[in-house]
Amino acid sequence: MFAYYLDLALRSLKRNKVLTALMILAIAVGIGASMTTLTVMHLLSGDPLPGRSQQIFYPQVDATPAGYAKGGPLDMLDYHSAVDLWSAHRADRQALIANSEVKVRTPDVSLPPLMVPMLATTSDFFAMFKVPFRYGSAWTAADAASRARVAVISSDLNDRLFGGADSVGKILRLKDSDVRIVGVLQTWRPSPLFYDVRAGRFAEGQTSSFYDKPEDVFMPFFSGLEVNAGNFWQFTCWGKVATPGHLQDAPCVWVALWVQLDDATKVADYRAFIASYAQQQKALGRFASTQTRMPSLMQWLVFNHVVPSDVKLQTWLAFAFLAICLFNVIGLLLAKFLRRSSEIGVRRALGASRGAIFAQCLVEAGVVGVVGGIGGWLRTLTGLWLVRRQPVEYADLAHLDLGMFGLTFAVAVAASLAAGFLPALRASGVAPALQLKTL
Amino acid sequence: MEWRPILSTLRRHRIPASLLVLEIALTCAIVCNAVFLIGQRLQHMQMSTGIDEHALVQIQLAEIEPSPDIYARAREDLAVLRQVPGVQAAALTNQVPLGISSSNSSIKLDLAQRQPTLNAGTYFGLDLPQTMGARLVAGRHLQADEATNVDVVLKALATGDAKQLPAVTVITQAMAQRLWPGQNPLGRTFYIGPVGVRVVGVLADLARANAYNDATAHYSMVLPVFMGVGQNQSYLIRTRPQDRQAVLKAAVAALKKADPQRVVTRQRTYDEVRSKFFENDRAMAGILVGVIIALLTVTALGIVGLASFWVAQRRRMIGVRRALGATRRNILNYFQAENFVLATFGIALGMLLAYAINLFLMLHYELPRLPAIYFPVGAVVLWVIGQLAVLGPALRAAAVPPVVATRSV
Numbered sequence: 021m022f023a024y025y026l027d028l029a030l031r032s033l034k035r036n037k038v039l040t041a042l043m044i045l046a047i048a049v050g051i052g053a054s055m056t057t058l059t060v061m062h063l064l065s066g067d068p069l070p071g072r073s074q075q076i077f078y079p080q081v082d083a084t085p086a087g088y089a090k091g092g093p094l095d096m097l098d099y100h101s102a103v104d105l106w107s108a109h110r111a112d113r114q115a116l117i118a119n120s121e122v123k124v125r126t127p128d129v130s131l132p133p134l135m136v137p138m139l140a141t142t143s144d145f146f147a148m149f150k151v152p153f154r155y156g157s158a159w160t161a162a163d164a165a166s167r168a169r170v171a172v173i174s175s176d177l178n179d180r181l182f183g184g185a186d187s188v189g190k191i192l193r194l195k196d197s198d199v200r201i202v203g204v205l206q207t208w209r210p211s212p213l214f215y216d217v218r219a220g221r222f223a224e225g226q227t228s229s230f231y232d233k234p235e236d237v238f239m240p241f242f243s244g245l246e247v248n249a250g251n252f253w254q255f256t257c258w259g260k261v262a263t264p265g266h267l268q269d270a271p272c273v274w275v276a277l278w279v280q281l282d283d284a285t286k287v288a289d290y291r292a293f294i295a296s297y298a299q300q301q302k303a304l305g306r307f308a309s310t311q312t313r314m315p316s317l318m319q320w321l322v323f324n325h326v327v328p329s330d331v332k333l334q335t336w337l338a339f340a341f342l343a344i345c346l347f348n349v350i351g352l353l354l355a356k357f358l359r360r361s362s363e364i365g366v367r368r369a370l371g372a373s374r375g376a377i378f379a380q381c382l383v384e385a386g387v388v389g390v391v392g393g394i395g396g397w398l399r400t401l402t403g404l405w406l407v408r409r410q411p412v413e414y415a416d417l418a419h420l421d422l423g424m425f426g427l428t429f430a431v432a433v434a435a436s437l438a439a440g441f442l443p444a445l446r447a448s449g450v451a452p453a454l455q456l457k458t459l
Numbered sequence: 460m461e462w463r464p465i466l467s468t469l470r471r472h473r474i475p476a477s478l479l480v481l482e483i484a485l486t487c488a489i490v491c492n493a494v495f496l497i498g499q500r501l502q503h504m505q506m507s508t509g510i511d512e513h514a515l516v517q518i519q520l521a522e523i524e525p526s527p528d529i530y531a532r533a534r535e536d537l538a539v540l541r542q543v544p545g546v547q548a549a550a551l552t553n554q555v556p557l558g559i560s561s562s563n564s565s566i567k568l569d570l571a572q573r574q575p576t577l578n579a580g581t582y583f584g585l586d587l588p589q590t591m592g593a594r595l596v597a598g599r600h601l602q603a604d605e606a607t608n609v610d611v612v613l614k615a616l617a618t619g620d621a622k623q624l625p626a627v628t629v630i631t632q633a634m635a636q637r638l639w640p641g642q643n644p645l646g647r648t649f650y651i652g653p654v655g656v657r658v659v660g661v662l663a664d665l666a667r668a669n670a671y672n673d674a675t676a677h678y679s680m681v682l683p684v685f686m687g688v689g690q691n692q693s694y695l696i697r698t699r700p701q702d703r704q705a706v707l708k709a710a711v712a713a714l715k716k717a718d719p720q721r722v723v724t725r726q727r728t729y730d731e732v733r734s735k736f737f738e739n740d741r742a743m744a745g746i747l748v749g750v751i752i753a754l755l756t757v758t759a760l761g762i763v764g765l766a767s768f769w770v771a772q773r774r775r776m777i778g779v780r781r782a783l784g785a786t787r788r789n790i791l792n793y794f795q796a797e798n799f800v801l802a803t804f805g806i807a808l809g810m811l812l813a814y815a816i817n818l819f820l821m822l823h824y825e826l827p828r829l830p831a832i833y834f835p836v837g838a839v840v841l842w843v844i845g846q847l848a849v850l851g852p853a854l855r856a857a858a859v860p861p862v863v864a865t866r867s868v
Contacts, residue, residue, distance in 0.1 A: 348761035355768035
């Protein structure tokens with residue numbers, strides 16, 4: 021029966037080619053626009069650390085003077101609080117991070133010096149964030165404790181400096197120190213670059229920089245601070261810095277602590293721990309406030325409004341656009357089906373049930389949907405190509421994955437079936453006697 | 460024009476007619492708001508910086524080896540730059556207007572104040588306003604003997620000893636208006652942290668580096684602080700617009716010759732600075748234009764499709780009317796009037812919807828209210844598009860010969 025309906029649908033669609041093309045075009049354009057923005061939304065609002073993100077937390081305490089941080093603790097920690105919390109080792113895993121930019125030269129390669137972003141972090145970072153290695157491995161806790169001059173570099177930097185070869189054991193000159201490479205990462209592109217997300221609520225929706233690439237050089241936290249001393253960025257300061265870039269004792273927040281807590285008891289314990297730490301520091305006179313906060317990774321991303329407001333606006337627009345396209349298709353299908361009233365009347369008179377007419381009309385709508393889906397898929401590819409040419413940090417991420425590819429067709433067919441529902445219902449309600457009389 | 464038959468026909472085709480009305484309404488609402496958003500972006504992109512944009516180039520350097528004397532190095536660099544043919548002026552600065560990476564200070568009018576009055580872009584430089592071409596409207600420029608080296612400033616601020624500090628500043632008119640509305644700012648003092656600074660000059664305008672918000676984009680001040688090298692500073696060079704590329708190249712070569720141990724991290728004309736700052740707005744405006752065109756096209760095609768169908772469906776009726784004496788023009792007008800009625804319903808509904816969407820955007824995107832002028836203009840545009848779309852099918856209807864009435868189906 022389905023094959024017969026399909027045959028009827030194709031015949032009917034062929035009969036009025038312009039109208040068919042219009043419907044297909046409307047579906048394709050609507051689907052293309054909405055799937056492009058949906059893909060971008062999906063990329064930008066996804067979980068950067070699937071399977072682990074529920075266990076990752078971002079503890080915060082407040083070391084600022086009384087009345088300074090009114091809306092809760094600042095986005096990062098001062099050096100002493102960060103190091104105190106980290107050295108307590110109360111979490112399953114914990115990583116300190118501090119950002120800077122470092123000059124890189126290689127003794128073996130004659131390239132001009134580069135300025136690359138560097139992350140000073142602790143050894144748990146790689147295991148906690150499931151960072152994949154191509155060559156070598158992370159440094160050990162012993163390396164970190166002995167302040168060894170070692171580093172892990174990104175695959176991108178490895179390609180630039182060593183042409184992608186195994187560079188483990190090679191020497192990099194970072195600022196003025198010789199540093200041995202112990203590991204090279206595989207291409208790693210978390211979206212967003214979650215561990216560097218901060219200050220999103222001050223960004224007025226301009227958050228596309230959260231989707232930048234990870235740093236090129238990773239060094240053990242304390243040796244990194246020594247090697248690249250003077251180049252560390254503060255998040256903000258509430259007093260003046262005696263020597264810029266040297267922030268250990270400065271009235272500034274500039275270090276972040278990420279912790280992994282595997283179950284709810286540990287989370288509650290850790291919350292109690294940072295609360296008691298804040299109490300103790302207040303008693304010592306170092307803190308003015310005991311406010312603390314410990315969002316989970318996903319809560320922190322939401323708090324920072326990671327999805328740029330422009331992208332949200334585009335998604336709204338695209339779905340309104342799809343709605344308009346659907347109204348268009350409904351109108352056209354309705355006109356088309358009702359114009360065939362006499363034909364439907366004959367079929368009804370010859371014994372076709374209302375259900376059969378309804379099914380036949382829906383098959384016709386479905387065919388439009390499938391063809392429209394193919395068009396929509398092509399338009400989505402074009403749309404994503406356009407997104408990749410946009411001047412935004414997430415541009416290179418914009419690709420259609422298998423799930424979104426399937427969704428494109430599902431949405432197209434669902435949309436056209438929904439569009440076909442009302443017209444098909446009207447068509448199946450045609451009274452046969454009335455139509456036969458006018459013949 | 461006889462309206463009643465049109466309305467009664469539409470009543471009989473209630474569902475297709477109301478679908479078309481809905482489509483026009485949604486299109487009207489979205490297009491009004493999209494045009495408004497484009498207008499907002501374009502207006503933001505027109506932001507004045509108060510400087511002579513087409514005459515400036517920027518060079519930023521990073522030191523590989525720390526210079527023994529960062530101030531001597533900077534003074535030498537400036538001397539070298541001023542020797543480059545075509546260079547009219549050169550200055551050292553910590554930031555450039557619309558440069559994104561910014562330096563800002565919170566400002567209080569009274570030390571006892573809990574909350575700062577405003578936050579302003581803080582330029583460090585001496586002859587910076589002159590080099591950038593920012594116009595002085597009152598008072599005087601900063602003078603060479605007022606300059607302090609940046610490390611002295613930082614040390615003084617850290618120890619709280621304000622004696623060594625630059626006690627004077629030049630601020631923008633916008634900032635002066637905000638601090639002391641309607642009063643003469645010259646000679647008045649405000650506080651950066653614990654340090655009082657006296658206003659000696661007022662600039663017509665100077666945008667800040669992080670000018671994201673139109674309301675605060677022009678709050679800037681210049682402090683007579685000498686940056687030295689190795690602090691993310693950059694050199695701003697003023698030249699004739701047509702010489703920019705040549706001067707940029709020659710200046711970079713001269714700086715590298717003066718000290719080969721350096722990396723040029725940035726060399727660009729000021730036009731590139733502006734274009735980089737607004738690239739997201741430009742891209743978004745482009746997308747919105749695309750959306751508007753696509754929407755209007757889809758709506759127009761929808762009108763064409765439905766009108767064609769109605770024309771085909773009513774061939775008998777048209778034939779009968781023609782046989783009973785209706786002229787081609789009558790038939791043409793009938794379909795045009797029908798479209799006009801549909802468009803009018805759509806536009807009326809669309810205006811309400813446009814207003815609702817605007818309220819939503821005002822809530823979530825801090826947009827101003829949609830100006831009333833958008834409503835009549837949007838209505839006229841949609842009427843015109845509707846009429847253009849229906850013209851083809853209506854002409855086909857008018858071409859139906861009266862003899863159709865006599866033929867049986």
